Amino acid sequence: MTARFDIIVIGGGIAGLSAAAMLAEHAQVVVLEAEEQIGFHSSGRSATMVHYALGDRVVRALTQASRVFFENPPDGFGDIPLGRRMPVLIHARDDELADLDALEADIAPFATLDRLDSRGVHELCPLLKDDARHGLADRNGIRLDPHALLQGNLRQLRSRGGELHTGSRAAAIEYQARVWSVRTDKGDKYSAPILINAAGSWADQVARLAGVQPLGLEPKRRTIITFDAPAGTILEELPFAKTVGEELYFAPESGRLFASPMDEVPSDPCDAQPDEYEVALAAHRMEERTTLKVDRIHSRWAGLRTFTPDRKPAVDFAIDAHGFFWLAGQGGFGLQTSPAMAAIVESLIVGTPWPIPDVDPSELLADRFLGQPA
């Protein structure tokens, strides 16, 4: 028997769940997630920051528009705060000063920034070496609780009558008589006139299953390690500290520190695992940029950040398939932009007013990649 819905969402990461939770207010929605738990892939492996030191103007505008949601989640989302304040410090050596100036100009329209001299940098982050002589501080950074965010969306989805089916990998997808039919690897069947592809790193694979032209998405692996901070470090006062270039970030994490060498290693969609080289690189860069010795790595993990060719997300109906909606390419900003992205999905599918005045819908069109080799 086929279960009929108005909208099928493929993917139970933050993208699929947040869009489904919004849409469930207007329609019968089901989310199909291949794994037994939500957020098992990218959404459960991130650095969980809300900050402006990544992406372009569009990503920053989506981030800015999402902040109000994190600070004041809607009723029924749950009682656990979605995040806590953590300052963001972008630091630079003398030879990186021009890059810091350029980044300041890019971020200034979105955040209140303090320009710091060497003393200010080291007051905020005493672990940095003396050559970190310039800094930009955004004191309003947010460290998200991804579990609270995922569970809040799930709670809202269910309270609005929507369904989540885990352990349900979409294995075959067909379009006939204006209806999408999905068969899972368990043999369950679902149908709906609208299919949302929120399959993260697998979104191009899902498109191929559906006979839709892929976008040329590029999953890239990123690695994180955790280790002990030196005795006496007041972890609660440390910022999320990032080099002005794409080299290293670190921050406090559950009584320790975490660090990433900001690797972007091309990968097939998979259950990403850390590679020894990037693990060692993270420790090496920590020792290069801070006064710390990383004697023992406590834990390590890796996840995929999946980009479109121009590194802006694709949020739009496919031009080559009726009712097939792309929600893909959230790169390294999928958590911090998820409320704005979900509001955009709602607007394009239900017809609510366009929610982000600073972003033009044309900037997110999926068809901008059509005709390019994928």
Ligand SMILES: Cc1cc2nc3c(=O)[nH]c(=O)nc-3n(C[C@H](O)[C@H](O)[C@H](O)COP(=O)(O)OP(=O)(O)OC[C@H]3O[C@@H](n4cnc5c(N)ncnc54)[C@H](O)[C@@H]3O)c2cc1C
């Ligand atoms: C190390 C690291 C650091 C990061 N730091 C940040 C950060 O600080 N701030 C930030 O905002 N973002 C950050 N990100 C990025 C963020 O995690 C992602 O952009 C976001 O999680 C993407 O969400 P998603 O729902 O698209 O993908 P996912 O969470 O991967 O969800 C996609 C889901 O689709 C499912 N799926 C795939 N194929 C099928 C199928 N055929 N049928 C059913 N289900 C299927 C998968 O099982 C998966 O659960 C980071 C990512 C990494 C890896």
